[in-house]
Every structure is written in C-alpha cells, then in structure tokens.
Amino acid sequence: MVPVCPRFEKxxxxxxxxxxxxxxxxxxxxPQRFNSLAETLSISPRVLSERLKLLEDEKIITRRIxxxxxxxxxxxxxxxxxxxxxxLEAMATWAEAWA
Amino acid sequence: MVPVCPRFEKxxxxxxxxxxxxxxxxxxxxPQRFNSLAETLSISPRVLSERLKLLEDEKIITRRIxxxxxxxxxxxxxxxxxxxxxxLEAMATWAEAWA
Numbered sequence: 001m002v003p004v005c006p007r008f009e010k011x012x013x014x015x016x017x018x019x020x021x022x023x024x025x026x027x028x029x030x031p032q033r034f035n036s037l038a039e040t041l042s043i044s045p046r047v048l049s050e051r052l053k054l055l056e057d058e059k060i061i062t063r064r065i066x067x068x069x070x071x072x073x074x075x076x077x078x079x080x081x082x083x084x085x086x087x088l089e090a091m092a093t094w095a096e097a098w099a
Numbered sequence: 100m101v102p103v104c105p106r107f108e109k110x111x112x113x114x115x116x117x118x119x120x121x122x123x124x125x126x127x128x129x130p131q132r133f134n135s136l137a138e139t140l141s142i143s144p145r146v147l148s149e150r151l152k153l154l155e156d157e158k159i160i161t162r163r164i165x166x167x168x169x170x171x172x173x174x175x176x177x178x179x180x181x182x183x184x185x186x187l188e189a190m191a192t193w194a195e196a197w198a
Contacts, residue, residue: 007198008191009115016111080197090189092107098179099106 014058015091019043019051024060024077024084031064031076060084113157114190118142118150123159123176123183130163130173159183 015021019041026032026040038048052075055061060081066072114120118140125131125139137147151174154160159180165171 005194007194008120009117011190011194011198012111012113012115012120014111016108016115018108021107021111083193083197087186087189087193090186091110094182094186095104095106095110098182099110 011087014054014060015088017051017054019047020055021088021091023051023055024081025088027061027075027077027081028085028088031074033072033074037075055081110186113153113159114187116150116153118146119154120187120190122150122154123180124187126160126174126176126180127184127187130175132171132173136174154180 022041023037026037032040034045034048034052037052038045041048052061056063058080059078061075062078064074064076066074121140122136125136131139133144133147133151136151137144140147151160155162157179158177160174161177163173163175165173
C-alpha cells in the first residue's frame, strides 16, 4: 500500500494526539491500571480518560476486568495495539534524529 | 526516546495531513517537477503548493533548480526526508493490516 489512503492519515492523526503514543508505549510492557497510568504520565484523570476512551474506540486497547474483591480493572493492548510496536519505534527514531 | 516528546507528536501531525505521506513516498523515487506531481496526485495546484511549502519549511524537501533554458525546477527529498522511509513503511504496513 502506498501512503495515500485515508487509513494511513487516520493512523497518523491518532498518534499526533498528545499522550497517545506514550500510553501505547507504556502498555507494551503489560496491562496497567488507571491510577498507575495517571501517575506515570502525570496527567489529569480527565485527559487520561479521554485518551483511553479514544484508544478503546479504535480497538487499540481493551479493558480487562479481574474477578477479584475489590474488582480490579486494567487496560491492555489488543493485537492491533501490539502491532503498533514497529511503527512507534520508527516514528520515535526519526523524530529523535531529525525533528 | 520514548514516544512522549512534542517532536514525536509533531511528526505524526505532519503525516496526518492529507497528501503529505504520498508526496514523500513519490519523491523517494527521485526528484519531480511540480506539474508532474500535480498530475500523479490529481490534486489542485493550490493544495499541492501548500503541501510543498509545508514540506520545504520542515526541511523535508528542497527545490532544486536546473540551469537550463527554460529553467527547470524540481522538488527532491533532503536527507531528513529520505530518512522518513522506514517510518512511512511501518505506518503503511500497520494501516493496511489494521486500520
């Protein structure tokens, strides 16, 4: 595929949103709870919620509910999300060298 | 570098602009004249001018002037532009498979 189609541009637009690349990067290490993500990123719960919602809508992350007491909820990458690894790496490499 | 810094997000924003990825992709094959680009892309001269100006400002492309009669002008990638190759490829691969 040449980088012309709307899918290419939509993927770029997603990653251009503040925090999105970093959230995906962090989740590459494994599932994370909301509070842990908010702490690592030092962002407001409101902004984090918005970004997680966006990533859920795009099926890049999913909420995993652990049947414990109290119930534990964590966010984890889907297969689509994990597949972003090489892309994130290529983007970061270029940005570091050139941007 | 983790994908957090503004440079990462700026690079994504650039590629999310319509035609930008494709223009860079086409120029990977070699320098192109304005009219040839406009024809290949089937876009208006106004839009193409805007995108080329943006890419020149970002030092991703440069105008090359051939000392001929009449003077010939072509657009070509800079080193920074050529360095986007792996990134474009990773983005296109992911978008094709998942977006």
